[in-house]
Each structure stands twice: as C-alpha cells, then as structure tokens.
Amino acid sequence: MIDGTSSTALVRLVRDTALASGVSAPLITALPGATSLDDDRLRIPLATLGRLWELLAYSLPEGTAGLRVAESARLGSMPAWDYLLANGVDLGDALSESLPYHRVVTAAEEHFEVHDRDGAVEIEYRTTIDDPRTSAAVHEYVLAYYLRRAREATRRDIVPAKVTFGHAAPPDHGPLVRAFGTDRIEFEAERDTILFAAEDAHVPLPDSDPRLAALLRDHAGMLLETSRPLPDWREHFRIALESELDLGAPTLDAVAARLVLSPRTLQRKLSEHGTTWRAEVDTARYQRARRLLAQDLPVDTIAARLGFTDDRALRKAFHRWSGHSPGRERRRLTRTDRFVAPADLGREIVRS
Known part of the structure; x- marks a missing residue:
C-alpha cells in the first residue's frame, strides 16, 4: 500500500533544493524519510514532502519557490517519470500514455489529469496541501516542470497558450512571466492548469522510441508493484x-x-x-x-x-x-x- 506516500526521487529533489536555498539542515533531517532516499522502491510519507515544500515556500519570496525546484529538475532527476514524458507519438500521446503511472512520482491523492481541448492539451493539477503559500509553490512547480519537459521532449521553445492558478498573484509575478514565457497567466482561477496549443501538443517527438516507451511503462508498473512505504x-x-x-x-x-x-x-x-x-x-x-x-x-x-x-x-x-x-x-x-x-x-x- 503506497497511498499517502511520495517517491524518493521527488522528495530528494525538493529536499536538495531546500538545502541549497538555505533551509536549516536539522529541520530537514528530523523529517521521517528525509535521509532515506537511496532506494527508489521506498516510498516517503506525503507529510514529509509537504513539510519540505512548506519550509522552502516560506524561505523564498512568493512566486519563486516552485520555480526554483523546476529549475533544479534536470532531465533524469525523476527517471521513472521523466523519460515516460519524452516518449510518445507526440506530447499529447506521451502525457496520456503516462497518466496511469503518475503514482511513480507522487501520491494517488494528488489530483493529476490530462484533457483534450479541441486538439490542444491541458494538464490540470491539484495538491492536497492546505496551506495557501505552500500549495501555491507546489502548483507553480508542477506547471513549470511540465513546461520544461514539454520543451525538452519537442526541442521547441514552447510558450503555453494559457496558464491558470487558483491562488492570488504574488506581489511580484515577474519571475512567473519569465519562466512561462507569457503574461497569459490567470490568478484566482477555478483550477491550476497549463494549456499547450495543438501545434505544440501534436508535433512528433524527435527522440521518441515506441519500444523504449513500452519498456519504460513496464518498468514504471513494476516499480509501483514492488514499492513499499518507509518503515515506521x-x-x-x-x-x-x-x-x-x-x-x-x-x-x-x-x-x-x-x-x-x-x-x-x-x-x-x-x-x-x-x-x-x-x-x-x-x-x-x-x-x-x-x-x-x-x-x-x-x-x-x-x-x-x-x-x-x-x-x-x-x-x-x-x-x-x-x-x-x-x-x-x-x-x-x-x-x-x-x-x-x-x-x-x-x-x-x-x-x-
């Protein structure tokens, strides 16, 4: 049972970014599982990930913590998930085919959907974290992360057709405008989404390999079957x-x-x-x-x-x-x- 847990790869990414951003190491090492991140089959309590996000969100200016994590998320930092997103007929196909394996990176409780919007492709995400500043950082990270992976997979400097956030605009939303490459960002929206135009969502992925994609899905499925929660x-x-x-x-x-x-x-x-x-x-x-x-x-x-x-x-x-x-x-x-x-x-x- 891995409900209520997150992958070691994601926890490691947020933890390392928090440490690099000046968050106190003792605050981090005291968290369950924050130092037990070498085994990819081990699952870390979602509460630990949430606390890491909280520490990071309150250590940096609003509107920057999520972007800092996305900047640190080099391709391969979450291998079981990253490479799935780079293998498909096109971006929309890669996202749709990867959707059933989303738990390899985070918890089933975290809401993640991919929608077809008349040829355009929309990603929607909603975290379970209640604290407004922390959840804002998570949503900003998630949408920036998928934009980064989309640009890497297509080798195009994609500009999203639209970005929406449920939280209020930070005092300075310039970093978000620069990260997403557009000022078409709506705050205080009903959902947290990023929309890729049809011409970006359906361009063939230059490095896609169908056989590799099948192997990656098999690996993700095996990882889900063999993963286990952190011992008490x-x-x-x-x-x-x-x-x-x-x-x-x-x-x-x-x-x-x-x-x-x-x-x-x-x-x-x-x-x-x-x-x-x-x-x-x-x-x-x-x-x-x-x-x-x-x-x-x-x-x-x-x-x-x-x-x-x-x-x-x-x-x-x-x-x-x-x-x-x-x-x-x-x-x-x-x-x-x-x-x-x-x-x-x-x-x-x-x-x-």
Whole structure:
C-alpha cells in the first residue's frame, strides 16, 4: 500500500533544493524519510514532502519557490517519470500514455489529469496541501516542470497558450512571466492548469522510441508493484541497531548517528515508544543469539559476534534473558527446529 506516500526521487529533489536555498539542515533531517532516499522502491510519507515544500515556500519570496525546484529538475532527476514524458507519438500521446503511472512520482491523492481541448492539451493539477503559500509553490512547480519537459521532449521553445492558478498573484509575478514565457497567466482561477496549443501538443517527438516507451511503462508498473512505504520509526531504529550489531557491540552514539539523531534524542524517542536502549539491545542480542545457537556455532564464536568480551559474559547475559544457559537453549532448539519456522524464533518474552 503506497497511498499517502511520495517517491524518493521527488522528495530528494525538493529536499536538495531546500538545502541549497538555505533551509536549516536539522529541520530537514528530523523529517521521517528525509535521509532515506537511496532506494527508489521506498516510498516517503506525503507529510514529509509537504513539510519540505512548506519550509522552502516560506524561505523564498512568493512566486519563486516552485520555480526554483523546476529549475533544479534536470532531465533524469525523476527517471521513472521523466523519460515516460519524452516518449510518445507526440506530447499529447506521451502525457496520456503516462497518466496511469503518475503514482511513480507522487501520491494517488494528488489530483493529476490530462484533457483534450479541441486538439490542444491541458494538464490540470491539484495538491492536497492546505496551506495557501505552500500549495501555491507546489502548483507553480508542477506547471513549470511540465513546461520544461514539454520543451525538452519537442526541442521547441514552447510558450503555453494559457496558464491558470487558483491562488492570488504574488506581489511580484515577474519571475512567473519569465519562466512561462507569457503574461497569459490567470490568478484566482477555478483550477491550476497549463494549456499547450495543438501545434505544440501534436508535433512528433524527435527522440521518441515506441519500444523504449513500452519498456519504460513496464518498468514504471513494476516499480509501483514492488514499492513499499518507509518503515515506521521503531522498525527504522531496529534496522539501524541490527546494522551496528553486525559490526560487534552496538553503541548508543553509533545507532543515533545512523538515524541522524543525538544520543539524548534517541533515548527520548525510545522512551516515547515505551522502551529503553538497554531493553532494545538485549532483545536484539537475544534473538540473534538464538539464531546463531540454532546454527551449531561455538558459544565463544557467538559471543564475539554479539560484541561480548568472552563466552562467560554471553552465558551470564543469556541466563538473565531466558533463565537458562545457551547450552540448554541449543538442545531445545535442536529438538524443535524441524517444527518451528525461523520467523517464530525470538517471539517469547525477553526479561531485561
């Protein structure tokens, strides 16, 4: 389920533009998923994208934040979407064929439509963001982005037949006039749209490749099927803890650094989730110890892998966790390993 989420590519684009525009880095890194943008199959909460837009919109003059993001959106910055728009019989065809895959870049909740207006082609967009200044920046970005892609795909300096915005005109709308190449911009309209004249919308795209277009649509469909939401914070923490456990004895400072948090903030967030650093480390070590015991590894080897100083330290900790020794646990696992699925290991209550 990827409803209520956005692509890592779009979040990365807005985040990087915000940082380059002087938005405070700590404000950005505190947002869920704002530092987890390397996997294109990961989906970031729409709330994170909305907050990034808000930070950017209020850091720049009205009427410029959206344009700043569009200027940063080089072709390929959102590859799963950008190249779909450049492949079709013509611009209108490319937009219509791409429409079903719009969720590869943003949320289904964001309203996006392509209309045929007697041969002309109109793009309509409506964001779910309520804040007027922020939503204005989003709409200005979206329409400027599609104009940029249209110019790149057709290799023509297209001037839109009409641009409409639902928000009021900014104090200085000169940047918008220059970006769109026209003063045919209507503010306080019913919808946010950009209209491409028929002679621009239906000129053959010089670099279009029908076979490539089909492959790109297949890729977009596969990306939608395999995408997954960002793990919740507790799961995100445990992934970081497991990564440190792979290296030996996990420390609060090291796990906090992976999460881009201070150690104090990490302890506070753990407390908010009803747990402690000690309890989480004990649980992770206990579950991993049981998995390693099932593999028939020597206890001293397991102790080293879990970051204990020696096997005696592991035996003491294991008795505290379970009430018995590692040897007894191994014998129990040996008797039951044919009947217990790996996912069931470690489900019993851990005493800390």
